[in-house]
Amino acid sequence: MLSADRLSVRFGSKTALADVSLDVPAQKIVSVIGRSACGKTTLLRAFNRTNEMIAGARTTGTARFHGTDLYGRTVDPVEVRRRIGMIFQRATPFPKSVFDNIAFGPRAGGFAGDLHELAEEVLTSAGLWADVAGDLDAPALALSAGQQQQLCIARTLAVRPDVLLMDEPTASLDPAATARIESLVHSLKATYTVVIATHDLSQAARLSDMTAFLDAGELVEYSPTATLFTNPRTRQAEEYVTGRTS
Amino acid sequence: MVARTVTRPLFLEGTGGPGARADRVARRVFLACAALTGGTAAVVLGVLAVGAAQFFAEAPAGGFFAGTTWAPFAEEPRFGVWPLVAATSRITIGAILVAAPLGLLSAVYLQHYAGRRTGAVVAAAVAALASVPTVVFGYVALNAATPLLRLVWPGAEAFNGASATLVVGLMIAPTVAFLGREALAAVPPAYFHAGMALGASRGRVVALVVAPAAARGIAAAVLLAMARAVGETMIVTMAAGSHAGLAWSPLEGVRTLTAFVAQTSLGDIAPDGPDFRAVAAVAALLFVVTYAMHAAGRALLARRPAGSAHP
Amino acid sequence: MTPPVAERSAYPVSPTIQAAAKPMLPGRRRDFLAGASRLAAATMLAAAAGLAGVLARAVWQANGGSADGTPYAGGAGWETIGPAVAGTLWLALATAALALPIGLGTALYLEEYARPKRRAVRAFQAAVAHLAGVPSVVYGVAGLVVLVHGLSAGRSIFAGGLALAALALPTVVATSAEAIRAVPDDLRTAAYGLGATRWQVVRHQVLPAAAAPIAAGACAAITRTAGEAAPLLVLGATSFATFAPAGPGDPLVSLPTQVFAWAVRPQAEFAAQAAGAAIALLAILLGLNVAGLFLRRRLRKVLP
Ligand SMILES: Nc1ncnc2c1ncn2[C@@H]1O[C@H](COP(=O)(O)OP(=O)(O)OP(=O)(O)O)[C@@H](O)[C@H]1O
Numbered sequence: 001m002l003s004a005d006r007l008s009v010r011f012g013s014k015t016a017l018a019d020v021s022l023d024v025p026a027q028k029i030v031s032v033i034g035r036s037a038c039g040k041t042t043l044l045r046a047f048n049r050t051n052e053m054i055a056g057a058r059t060t061g062t063a064r065f066h067g068t069d070l071y072g073r074t075v076d077p078v079e080v081r082r083r084i085g086m087i088f089q090r091a092t093p094f095p096k097s098v099f100d101n102i103a104f105g106p107r108a109g110g111f112a113g114d115l116h117e118l119a120e121e122v123l124t125s126a127g128l129w130a131d132v133a134g135d136l137d138a139p140a141l142a143l144s145a146g147q148q149q150q151l152c153i154a155r156t157l158a159v160r161p162d163v164l165l166m167d168e169p170t171a172s173l174d175p176a177a178t179a180r181i182e183s184l185v186h187s188l189k190a191t192y193t194v195v196i197a198t199h200d201l202s203q204a205a206r207l208s209d210m211t212a213f214l215d216a217g218e219l220v221e222y223s224p225t226a227t228l229f230t231n232p233r234t235r236q237a238e239e240y241v242t243g244r245t246s
Numbered sequence: 247m248v249a250r251t252v253t254r255p256l257f258l259e260g261t262g263g264p265g266a267r268a269d270r271v272a273r274r275v276f277l278a279c280a281a282l283t284g285g286t287a288a289v290v291l292g293v294l295a296v297g298a299a300q301f302f303a304e305a306p307a308g309g310f311f312a313g314t315t316w317a318p319f320a321e322e323p324r325f326g327v328w329p330l331v332a333a334t335s336r337i338t339i340g341a342i343l344v345a346a347p348l349g350l351l352s353a354v355y356l357q358h359y360a361g362r363r364t365g366a367v368v369a370a371a372v373a374a375l376a377s378v379p380t381v382v383f384g385y386v387a388l389n390a391a392t393p394l395l396r397l398v399w400p401g402a403e404a405f406n407g408a409s410a411t412l413v414v415g416l417m418i419a420p421t422v423a424f425l426g427r428e429a430l431a432a433v434p435p436a437y438f439h440a441g442m443a444l445g446a447s448r449g450r451v452v453a454l455v456v457a458p459a460a461a462r463g464i465a466a467a468v469l470l471a472m473a474r475a476v477g478e479t480m481i482v483t484m485a486a487g488s489h490a491g492l493a494w495s496p497l498e499g500v501r502t503l504t505a506f507v508a509q510t511s512l513g514d515i516a517p518d519g520p521d522f523r524a525v526a527a528v529a530a531l532l533f534v535v536t537y538a539m540h541a542a543g544r545a546l547l548a549r550r551p552a553g554s555a556h557p
Numbered sequence: 558m559t560p561p562v563a564e565r566s567a568y569p570v571s572p573t574i575q576a577a578a579k580p581m582l583p584g585r586r587r588d589f590l591a592g593a594s595r596l597a598a599a600t601m602l603a604a605a606a607g608l609a610g611v612l613a614r615a616v617w618q619a620n621g622g623s624a625d626g627t628p629y630a631g632g633a634g635w636e637t638i639g640p641a642v643a644g645t646l647w648l649a650l651a652t653a654a655l656a657l658p659i660g661l662g663t664a665l666y667l668e669e670y671a672r673p674k675r676r677a678v679r680a681f682q683a684a685v686a687h688l689a690g691v692p693s694v695v696y697g698v699a700g701l702v703v704l705v706h707g708l709s710a711g712r713s714i715f716a717g718g719l720a721l722a723a724l725a726l727p728t729v730v731a732t733s734a735e736a737i738r739a740v741p742d743d744l745r746t747a748a749y750g751l752g753a754t755r756w757q758v759v760r761h762q763v764l765p766a767a768a769a770p771i772a773a774g775a776c777a778a779i780t781r782t783a784g785e786a787a788p789l790l791v792l793g794a795t796s797f798a799t800f801a802p803a804g805p806g807d808p809l810v811s812l813p814t815q816v817f818a819w820a821v822r823p824q825a826e827f828a829a830q831a832a833g834a835a836i837a838l839l840a841i842l843l844g845l846n847v848a849g850l851f852l853r854r855r856l857r858k859v860l861p
């Protein structure tokens with residue numbers, strides 16, 4: 001459903017992603033693993049066309065969604081982002097109320113339904129409802145770092161995308177919140193397709209159906225998760241998942 | 247969870263999603279604004295360029311830049327801009343000699359010596375001086391500075407370079423103080439603490455450690471203030487007189503580039519007459535000089551001071 | 558009294574330590590910058606106070622307070638400066654109405670719509686920014702040709718308002734662009750990531766975050782141009798206005814040009830009128846500044 005074909009991203013003269021080709025099957029969870037700066041964020045951002053906001057960024061190759069080239073000349077990047085939602089590595093709540101954070105995306109997309117109902121639904125999904133139900137008008141920046149990340153997940157869900165790109169969504173969460181998010185991701189599988197970048201190998205193993213291992217911008221191995229963690233085809237992947245470094 | 251189909255119809259193509267229309271309208275409106283701004287700049291430049299070109303078609307450029315007599319409307323017109331340039335230079339240099347020590351020392355006071363209360367009062371006074379229109383400074387030059395000057399030197403003319411210079415200095419001092427303080431504030435506090443920890447007096451640390459680290463910003467402050475002095479019109483028009491000679495005594499009247507433009511245009515000048523061409527040539531010279539000074543000052547400011555915490 | 562180190566110690570003590578053990582010098586060391594910088598600060602205070610004093614004294618004398626007790630004919634009264642006050646308010650309104658939206662729109666186009674890294678955009682931006690350093694009298698010359706003669710707008714409030722707006726425009730563009738640039742990119746990325754259009758990002762994220770500094774810069778530009786005399790003099794402001802301008806087509810009259818016209822006349826009563834007009838001008842500028850301050854406060858509260 002979502003696929004990359006020889007997708008490359010360069011920032012100036014630096015290649016962040018080199019000729020990556022992979023297929024994300026519908027209603028599956030794909031995790032992306034690899035060392036820092038290997039290009040995980042860049043790959044996710046390429047699917048949601050947010051790399052192009054970085055000055056000097058150039059994307060080549062194709063990324064397809066239901067067969068449509070996301071970088072086609074006639075494609076509206078705004079629509080791409082409404083269909084393929086992204087949760088960024090660094091939680092960035094808007095400096096507004098919790099409610100306004102949730103309402104921003106749906107309003108931008110012309111949502112005509114009841115925003116309060118929607119807010120309750122997505123905040124519940126993100127495991128934040130109990131914490132903020134009393135005061136949706138509280139400033140989002142007053143939340144803890146973990147709660148802010150949950151809010152960012154909720155506000156992306158509120159746009160109702162088909163695909164969720166999650167960039168290290170649990171990096172700043174406590175174990176309980178992490179467990180909540182993981183079970184959320186698991187339940188999302190029924191309706192969404194999820195791509196999750198993570199440094200937590202056990203999380204990748206627990207959650208995902210497929211795992212992609214990136215190294216220095218290149219896709220080294222893309223296998224079913226069980227295969228990659230128990231019987232990887234490549235030596236680099238084996239070294240990475242077993243914790244040995246070359 | 248609300249049941250939803252994964253295979254919604256695709257409408258990725260085209261730009262028809264919600265909000266797309268408003269976005270296109272906004273883009274056009276903002277582009278129109280940018281075009282208007284560019285157009286305004288082009289018109290200002292164009293008028294000066296055309297006027298100056300006509301001027302130089304009649305008067306040789308050599309006579310303009312090297313001549314020492316400025317008498318554009320005499321029977322035998324002479325177009326030597328040198329007396330105007332000399333007057334502007336003298337008033338600018340004199341003014342910065344007043345404003346640089348006054349402004350920079352005030353900046354040092356505000357940044358490194360002032361207590362909270364007195365600092366707020368002095369900062370307010372500097373801000374107040376900065377917001378006084380130059381025509382009001384011109385009034386002060388004429389009605390306070392010149393009478394005081396003539397108490398000391400009875401020989402001073404009613405319109406003279408000295409009181410205009412002094413008041414222009416006062417007018418640009420707040421600019422030096424404000425930009426100078428910004429430059430001092432941009433120096434990492436660690437420099438100051440390290441200097442103080444060595445047991446030096448505050449004055450030594452500020453003069454030998456902080457000020458050199460802020461040199462670029464201080465130079466920019468002085469340069470930008472000088473650009474303002476070059477372009478200053480009202481004080482010199484009102485207090486310095488309209489005598490376009492090469493006066494050497496500061497007690498005599500002088501005429502600057504700006505004063506020539508203002509005083510000549512006061513009369514009704516037609517855009518196709520010789521007086522307009524002379525005004526346009528002088529205005530074009532002013533434009534080039536101040537533009538360059540402003541650009542140089544901003545370029546100095548744009549570069550961060552050495553060792554600054556933010557790259 | 559603590560005994561010197563040498564007496565308490567059983568060991569021989571080096572001369573440096575003995576020196577350190579000497580009692581601390583009382584008071585502060587001499588600091589040459591302390592006196593000089595205080596003097597400069599005092600001069601600034603004196604200059605501000607002196608300026609206010611000069612104006613106040615002239616008006617006070619004119620209105621009957623002079624030593625010989627005879628009030629000057631036609632002191633700095635409202636009937637003489639009223640038309641100029643109205644003119645200056647009209648001009649400030651025209652400047653605000655033209656320069657603010659166009660300047661802000663230009664800054665938004667340059668920073669949010671055009672690719673700011675592009676050379677041409679950077680060059681355009683720099684060219685406009687340095688126009689802010691060009692003397693106001695030069696704008697008067699251009700205005701005279703284009704507005705008074707070219708558009709046959711005459712020596713009207715309309716022509717003056719356009720010239721002042723052109724003068725304020727580069728400053729408004731530069732300060733707005735700086736405010737917009739200070740908005741963190743993360744905010745934009747997050748908003749775009751949620752499928753917002755550029756205008757939605759600008760309207761709901763960028764503008765609220767940059768509103769206060771944009772308002773501050775705009776307010777400074779308006780008050781600065783409202784006090785300008787030189788371009789209006791060049792355009793040919795009238796110095797004998799007998800009625801207050803009621804619209805853009807009326808003759809160009811303003812407080813700054815009136816201060817000039819009265820101040821350069823040799824008679825003392827005109828000097829007093831000039832001082833009165835100067836005080837009225839300062840009061841208007843103060844009012845504009847205070848209004849700007851309140852606007853900024855409000856913006857900060859309404860748009861967090
Ligand atoms: N905005 C940018 N400008 C220039 N280079 C960038 C930018 N963002 C990323 N890069 C470069 O692209 C490469 C890939 O970065 P990316 O952020 O995709 O890595 P990552 O795998 O997400 O790392 P991490 O695990 O630390 O988040 C890095 O070498 C980085 O330096």
Ligand SMILES: [Mg+2]
Binds near residue numbers: 041042167
């Ligand atoms: Mg990353």
